[in-house]
Amino acid sequence: MSVPAISKASHRERALRRAAKAFAWVAVALAGASALAAIAWHRGEPLNSGWFVVAAICCYLVAYRLYSAFVSAKVLALDDTRATPAERLEDGRDFVPTNKWVLFGHHFAAIAGPGPLVGPTLAAQFGYLPGTLWLIVGAAFGGCVQDFIILFCSIRRDGKSLGEMAREEVSRRGGFIAQLAVLAILVILLGVVALVIVNALKASPWATFTLAMTIPIAILLGVYLRFLRPGRVLEASLLGVAMVLFVVVAGQWVAASASWARVFTLSGVTLAFALIAYGFAASALPVWLLLAPRDYLSAFIKAGAIFSLAAGILIVRPHMLMPPLTRFIDGNGPVFAGKIFPFCFITIACGAVSGFHALISSGTTPKMILRESHARFIGYGAMLMESFVGVMAMVAACAMTPGVYFAINSPPAIVGSTPEAVSRTISSWGYALAPQTLPALAQAVGEHTLFNRAGGAPSLAVGMAQIFSNTIGGDRLLGIWYHFAIMFEALFILTVLDAGTRVGRFMVQELGGRVWKPFGRTGWMPGILLSSAIIVGAWGYFLYQGVVDPLGGINSLWPLFGISNQLLAAVALVLATTVLLKMGRIRWIWVTLAPMAWLVIVTMTASYQKIFDPSPRVGFLAFANSLAAQIGAGTIPASRIADTRRLIFNNRLDAAVTAILAAMILVLVVEALLQWYGILARRRSVTLHEAPYLATQWPEGFAGTAQGDD
Amino acid sequence: MPRVSRSFASLLLRFWRGLRQWCGDADYESYLGARRHRPDLRRGTAPLSREEFYLEQLNRRYSRLSRCC
Numbered sequence: 191m192s193v194p195a196i197s198k199a200s201h202r203e204r205a206l207r208r209a210a211k212a213f214a215w216v217a218v219a220l221a222g223a224s225a226l227a228a229i230a231w232h233r234g235e236p237l238n239s240g241w242f243v244v245a246a247i248c249c250y251l252v253a254y255r256l257y258s259a260f261v262s263a264k265v266l267a268l269d270d271t272r273a274t275p276a277e278r279l280e281d282g283r284d285f286v287p288t289n290k291w292v293l294f295g296h297h298f299a300a301i302a303g304p305g306p307l308v309g310p311t312l313a314a315q316f317g318y319l320p321g322t323l324w325l326i327v328g329a330a331f332g333g334c335v336q337d338f339i340i341l342f343c344s345i346r347r348d349g350k351s352l353g354e355m356a357r358e359e360v361s362r363r364g365g366f367i368a369q370l371a372v373l374a375i376l377v378i379l380l381g382v383v384a385l386v387i388v389n390a391l392k393a394s395p396w397a398t399f400t401l402a403m404t405i406p407i408a409i410l411l412g413v414y415l416r417f418l419r420p421g422r423v424l425e426a427s428l429l430g431v432a433m434v435l436f437v438v439v440a441g442q443w444v445a446a447s448a449s450w451a452r453v454f455t456l457s458g459v460t461l462a463f464a465l466i467a468y469g470f471a472a473s474a475l476p477v478w479l480l481l482a483p484r485d486y487l488s489a490f491i492k493a494g495a496i497f498s499l500a501a502g503i504l505i506v507r508p509h510m511l512m513p514p515l516t517r518f519i520d521g522n523g524p525v526f527a528g529k530i531f532p533f534c535f536i537t538i539a540c541g542a543v544s545g546f547h548a549l550i551s552s553g554t555t556p557k558m559i560l561r562e563s564h565a566r567f568i569g570y571g572a573m574l575m576e577s578f579v580g581v582m583a584m585v586a587a588c589a590m591t592p593g594v595y596f597a598i599n600s601p602p603a604i605v606g607s608t609p610e611a612v613s614r615t616i617s618s619w620g621y622a623l624a625p626q627t628l629p630a631l632a633q634a635v636g637e638h639t640l641f642n643r644a645g646g647a648p649s650l651a652v653g654m655a656q657i658f659s660n661t662i663g664g665d666r667l668l669g670i671w672y673h674f675a676i677m678f679e680a681l682f683i684l685t686v687l688d689a690g691t692r693v694g695r696f697m698v699q700e701l702g703g704r705v706w707k708p709f710g711r712t713g714w715m716p717g718i719l720l721s722s723a724i725i726v727g728a729w730g731y732f733l734y735q736g737v738v739d740p741l742g743g744i745n746s747l748w749p750l751f752g753i754s755n756q757l758l759a760a761v762a763l764v765l766a767t768t769v770l771l772k773m774g775r776i777r778w779i780w781v782t783l784a785p786m787a788w789l790v791i792v793t794m795t796a797s798y799q800k801i802f803d804p805s806p807r808v809g810f811l812a813f814a815n816s817l818a819a820q821i822g823a824g825t826i827p828a829s830r831i832a833d834t835r836r837l838i839f840n841n842r843l844d845a846a847v848t849a850i851l852a853a854m855i856l857v858l859v860v861e862a863l864l865q866w867y868g869i870l871a872r873r874r875s876v877t878l879h880e881a882p883y884l885a886t887q888w889p890e891g892f893a894g895t896a897q898g899d900d
Numbered sequence: 901m902p903r904v905s906r907s908f909a910s911l912l913l914r915f916w917r918g919l920r921q922w923c924g925d926a927d928y929e930s931y932l933g934a935r936r937h938r939p940d941l942r943r944g945t946a947p948l949s950r951e952e953f954y955l956e957q958l959n960r961r962y963s964r965l966s967r968c969c
Contacts, residue, residue, distance in 0.1 A: 303969045424920060482961075485967070489923065553964055685967060692962055
C-alpha cells in the first residue's frame, strides 16, 4: 500500500515544482512587461534607470527561456548525439573542445566591440525610448537568432566561414557578394571607428598621451611574451593592465605641464595621419610585437570596464534626464540627420542586429564547441549580453542633461563655435544649457574643451565618468574616470583597427594573388607593404574625409557603416533561410525570414534617403549639389573653393558607395528568391552540404580537453 | 565550515582554470593534452615548443577576423 502513496506524493511534488517554475516565469515576464510599460509611457519626472535594467534583464530571460528554446528544439532540432567538429577534427590548435562557459567568454569578447557602445550613444538623440526598444526587440528576434543559426550552420559544416557556406548553400554569386560585403564593411568600419578615436583625442593631451603610451606598453608585453615567458598571457596582461592604469593617472601630469601638453595636443588631421601610420605599422609588423599583446590588454580592460559599468549603474541607478522622445525624431537631429525610421535601426546595428557577428559565429567558435546544444547558450546568449551592453550605453548617454549631450555631439556648423552660441542654439531647441556649463564640465574632467566632439565616445565617457565617480571618489576623480573611459574605448577601437587592417591586408593579397601570383604570398615583403598600403589607404581616405567634413563626419560615415553591416546581416539571414528551407523546416521559415525582410526594408530605405533625399544634411547628392550651386553663385571664398570641390567629390563618392551596397542587397534578394522558388517548386535538387552524421564518443558529463592549470 | 571552504576553494580553482583558458594562457597545455589522447596527432611529428606554438597560434589567429565591431 505504501508504494502508491510514495508515487502519489512524488507526483504531487513534481506538479508543485512545475507550478512554482511556471509561476516564477510568469512573474519574470510580468516584471519585464511592467518595466517596459513604465519606460514607454512614463512622462514628467525623470525615470530611474533601474527600470531599464529590470526591463532588459527580464526580457532577455524570457526570450532565452522561450524563444531560443523553441528555435533549438523545433527549428534547428539540435542533436547532442552528433559529434561536433571539435570532436571529429580535434587538433589542439583550431579544433579544441572547450568548456561552454569559457567559450561563451571567448565568443562574447570577440563580438563585443565599440559598436554597441557608440551606436546607442548616437541614437540617444531620438530620446531613450526608440533605441532601448530596438536594442531589446532587435536582439531577441533578430541578432541573437542570426548569431545562433549561423553558428549552428557552421558547426554542421566543419566550421566553414560565412562566404564558403553562402557559396555552397545559396549560390556562387551569393558567396561572392558575401566576400565583397566583408571587404566593404571592413573598410568603412575601420574608417568610422578611427574617426571616433580622432574626435575623442583631438586637442586632448591627457587622452592622447594615455593612448600613445599603450603602444610602447604593448611592444614591451610583446617582447616579454615572445622572448622572456613565451605564451604566459595572463601574467603579461595583468602587468600590462597595471601599466595602462598608471599611464591614465600620469596623463594628468602631462596635461598640466605646458611643454609636454604642447607635444600631445594634436589636431584632427594630425591624429588622422598618425592613426593611418599606426595602422600600416600594425599590419606590416610581426603579429607578436604589437597586435597580439594589444589585443590581450584590450580584452582584460574591456571585460573589466563593462562589468564596472554594469555594477556602477546598479549601484547609482541614475535618473534618465533625456526625454523618451526628442523633437529630432523628425529627422533634423544635430548629431546625425535622418528620421527615426530608418535611421535609428541603422545607427544601432551592433547591440541589436550586426552582420559582422556572422563572421565570428562562422569563425573560431564553431570549431571549439563541445555539443550542439551549447550553440544556444553561446550564440543566442552572448548576443543578449551584447545587447545589455548597448542598453547600458544608452543609460550612460541619457543620464546626462540633454543640453550637455547635444553640446558635446553637435558639429560647430550646426550649433556654433563659442560657448554662448552653442548655449543659445541648444536652449532654443528646448534643452536648457548655460554658456558656462560645458566649459566647467570640461575643466572638471581635465579637458580644454568638450565642444564639437561628435562620435559618441566623449559623451559616453562623460556619462560613464559620472556614474563611476558617484560610486567611487566623487568629483575629485571625475577626470581620472573620464580618461579611463576614453582609454577603454580608444584601446579596443585600436584593437579592431589593427586586427581589421591585418585581415584586410590578407584579403587584398588573396584578391591580388589571382591576378599576379607572387602578390598572394603572405610572407613576401613587397606584397605585405603594398597590400597594407592599399587597405590602409582605403580606410584612411574615409577617415580623412570624415575629419575635414564640416558636418562632423559621423553624419555621413556612421549610416554608411550601418548600411554595410546590415547588408552582411541580410547575407547571413538569406543563408539561414535557405538552409532552413533545405532542411524542410518551411513551417518555421518566418524565424529568419521576418528579420531578413525587416533589414532589407530598413537598409534599402536608408540607402535611398542617403542618396536621393532633397535635404542637404541627409542626401549625399543634395549636399554635393548645394555646394556646387554655392560655388556657381560665388558665395564661397576663393581660398575655400579647392576644399569645397573635395567635399563635393567625397559626397558623390559616398553616394556611389551607398548605391553599390544597395545594389548588392537587391542582387542577393533576387538570387535568394529564385533559389527558394526552385526549392519550393521542386525544380532544384535540394542538397544540404552538411558533414555526415557521426555519433559522439564523449560521455555525457565530458567538459572539454582544454587544460586549465599546470 | 570545512565543507564550505572546500567548495569555495573548488569554485576559485574552476574560476582560475576558466580564466586561463579564456585568455589563452592554457592553450599550450591544451595542445599537448590533445596530442596525448589523440595518437594520430603525434604520428611522425615532435611536439612544438611553447615558443613555437605561441608564434604559430598568433599567426593563425590574426589572419582571420577575430574581433568584431
